[in-house]
Amino acid sequence: ADLILRNAKVCTMDPAQPWAEAVAVRDGRILSTGKEADILRSVSQRTRVLDVGGRLVLPGFIDSHNHITFGSDPDVVQLSDVRTPKQLYERVRHVAASRPETDWIEGEGWNYSVFPGGNLPTWRDLEGVAGDRPVFLVSYDVHTVWLNRAALKTLGINRKTGLLQYGEVDKDPRSGEPTGILLSFATMGLSKEGQEILRKILPSWSMGRRYARLKRNLDLASRFGITTIVEPQAFLDDLTLFSRARQDEVLRSRLQIALFHPRGTSEAELERFDEARRQFNDDRLRVSAVKLYIDDVVEPHTAALLEPYSDLPGVRGETLYTPDEFKAVVTRIDRMKFQMFIHAIGDRGIRVTLDALQYAREQNGPRDSRHELVHIECLSPLDIPRFKALGVIACMQPRHCAPDITEKWAMNIGPERSRYAWAFRSLRDAGATLAFASDWNVAEMNPLVGIYTALTRKGLDGRPPGGWIPDQTIDLETALRAYTIQGAFANFTEGNRGSVSVGKYADLIVLSDNLFELPPDKVRDARVLLTLVGGEEAYRSPDLRLTP
Structure with a gap:
């Protein structure tokens, strides 16, 4: 030995x-x-x-969903620990005053629950915080951006502006004027086209800054015992960053990569994905999957629900594809024998996705595909047995269900549907395979924080007593398996990792x-x-x- x-x-x-x-x-x-x-x-x-x-x-822990090039930027205002609007404004104001040389004030990590009544903030709330400099603040889930008046002007956003390459402009329903909120940022701003535009505008989006973040995050992963990282939403251009990290010997963890497939991805781009899969195919650095979205997130009412939002009657959110369109897209990718990671949060988004995967199975024939539904936040109990029946992995992020994060989420969904919020126990008991993850930088990277949350359903403040939806807590062995051997199985690597086996x-x-x-x-x-x-x-x- x-x-x-x-x-x-x-x-x-x-x-x-x-x-x-x-x-x-x-x-x-x-x-x-x-x-x-x-x-x-x-x-x-x-x-x-x-x-x-x-x-x-x-x-070693397997983090099955970790945006390893995001977060950890010391020049971006960190807002994840902010609990009141006053704290947020003071934090941004302090950074703006201490960095007069920066053209943009960028921030990340603000939580929807900071704002009373569950309303989204507007550009007016940032008046006077950063002088005349533009402000670009990304929410904790990376799905929403909050701009000030200077940023709206710099980006050319006005009442005539429709969809941007990097987001959907939210407008006041009465005046038609932009509110300062960009929606669908994770699906549009993190697309290839969105990235190309943002790199020209925002300093933190340059390739140099992204590589610096990658190095810091890889160090964090090793510190937290993460020996396999699954990067769930990368671009072909990112492969040069990961190759450089390997060459520089800073890629100590193993890395598996899903390439992002936004709506409208061409056949030629899919062929390039297939070429990348052949080129990057070893146990240190592997392109293994394709990432899609069916819906967005609950807090700004953009996740797709079967019934209207509890706090906004008449609104159910929309899927990003019609059901028939999604069936065709999923069947095409399944035919290429790619594994798919599909972001599905609302109960309607989840059902449309399961329907599409079932259709692909019928068209292409059954195989050991191990497609993953990612997040699965608001789940209809009728769909729970379908995970095992279809061999679909439930890739979930326990920290997301912590009560110190979900106040706005719970308000929007209501108590009845919340019974199946992040339904770890129900899925496990129905025979589904759970694979756990951090979703860094949406939440803390540390798997022990995720395990704690899965066991207790409590926030980091230890509240509430007994936990939120305690019927969905799980035991330690189940949580550990979801971070080890089941994470390996979910990513087709159970033959060489995930357990201490000869x-x-x-x-x-x-x-x-x-x-x-x-x-x-x-x-x-x-x-x-x-x-x-x-x-x-x-x-x-x-x-x-x-x-x-």
Whole structure:
């Protein structure tokens, strides 16, 4: 063996041997697991033996939905911790005053629930905050942008402006004037055309700034024990960034990539996707899937619902394709044998997507496609059994359901439909495969925060007592499986990762605490002390003292 971890409590995620005392590694893969005395027989002169002090060892976390080039920009105003409008304005005002040299004031992370009554803010709310400089603030879910008057003028947005390449201009229904809100930013602003325009306007969207963010985020991923990252919405141009990170030896985690397919993607572009899939196809860097949207998000009433929004009677939101159009698009991509990640949030969006996947199966024949529905926030109970029946993966982000985030969401959906909000337990009990993720930078990257939320349905403030929709909480083993072996299965990599099993990659993490001995409320306080990818150290905490 090259490396042995001893004096460990190894939770393998392998039903053939659920627990072990030690792990031996050779040539980057698991050589053996089991009783420490047996494993130590593999020691030779070249073996490095590490005593982990009785700590919990897990397979490395698999983050099945992580926008790894977003967030972590020190020159962008960070607003995720802001809880009142006053705090928000003060934060933006402070940054604007401290950076007089910047042409634009950019920010990210503001939450819809900051604003009382559930109303979206307008350009008027930003008057006087940044002087005469334009302000461009992206919401926490990256689906909505908030502009001030100077930004509207700079971007040429007025009452005559229709759709932009990077968003839909929201207008006052009485005056017809722009409100300062751009909707559908994640589907339009993050398209190839939207990106090209924004790079010419906004400093933070340059390729140089994106690469700097990528490097910082890759470091974060290693620190949080994430050994496989699934980037769910990339462009062909992004592949040069990922290749550079690999060449610069900063890509320590394994990376799987879904290429973004906005509405109107041509056959020629799909062929280029197929070429990229052949070119980038190894266990460090792989193009593996195609990303689509069927709807948008709940808070600005743009997710597609079966019945009207509770706070806006008569409005149900719209799907981005008609059902027949979506069936044709999904069937075409399925015929190419691409895996699909489909953003589906509202119950109507989810149903239209399941209908399309069922249609594709009927047209192309059944196969092990493992298509993923992503988010699945407002789910009709009638559609729960269809996940298992169709072999569809439920890729979900537990932190999204935390009550310190969802106030506006819950107001829009109402209590009856909220019974199946982020329905982890209902889906699990119906036999669906859960794959968990952070959706960074929409939420914290740390998987332990996601696990805590799945177990408690509480915010980071520990409220409410008993959690929000506690009937949808799950147990620790289910949550861990969703971040390890089921994440591997969801991404067709269960043959070489996701469990501590002989022959698989030695993608391992050592934790500060045994999660199985902690009350659920304390899980979020645990830390990753050591991350190994292929048996090589990707991260070591300065607090870790290993005994050789």
